[in-house]
Amino acid sequence: MADELHTNDEADAEGVESGATDETTTEQDGAESDKDAELARIRAALAKANKDAERLRLREKEREDAQLTEFEKAKRDADEARSELEKLRSAKVRADIALELGLPAKWVTRLHGETEDELRADAAEILADLNKPKKPAPDASQGARTTALSEDDQFFESIYGKG
Numbered sequence: 007m008a009d010e011l012h013t014n015d016e017a018d019a020e021g022v023e024s025g026a027t028d029e030t031t032t033e034q035d036g037a038e039s040d041k042d043a044e045l046a047r048i049r050a051a052l053a054k055a056n057k058d059a060e061r062l063r064l065r066e067k068e069r070e071d072a073q074l075t076e077f078e079k080a081k082r083d084a085d086e087a088r089s090e091l092e093k094l095r096s097a098k099v100r101a102d103i104a105l106e107l108g109l110p111a112k113w114v115t116r117l118h119g120e121t122e123d124e125l126r127a128d129a130a131e132i133l134a135d136l137n138k139p140k141k142p143a144p145d146a147s148q149g150a151r152t153t154a155l156s157e158d159d160q161f162f163e164s165i166y167g168k169g
């Protein structure tokens with residue numbers, strides 16, 4: 007397959023070089039369409055190679071399975087099941103602790119720890135950070151804009167006016 011791509015690349019390169027005597031606008035349009043066509047060929051070849059690789063992986067697994075005894079197959083399947091069960095148990099413990107402590111669901115996957123106590127401590131830290139009061143930014147539109155006048159100032163201002 008790599009040889010086919012290499013041969014196609016050489017042929018395309020020769021075709022581009024031989025078209026160098028054409029007009030410049032036709033050459034640019036042709037070069038872009040050649041690039042697009044080459045990209046399409048490469049993508050198709052890559053997709054085919056990926057399919058072939060997956061098919062070969064499955065065939066290899068089947069061959070390995072044929073060589074294993076029934077006991078070995080059962081042992082391998084049991085190990086895989088045990089591993090999956092451990093993952094599910096760990097996820098359940100994390101979810102239970104998060105629910106118990108009131109941690110939002112999207113934070114459950116961020117809990118770290120091996121034991122329940124470590125998970126609880128981590129959840130408590132996260133909650134403390136989430137619940138920290140935020141310092142509000144001052145709002146210039148609120149509050150007094152001018153200072154209040156004392157009674158004496160108001161009296162004099164009413165008699166003499168502002169100024």
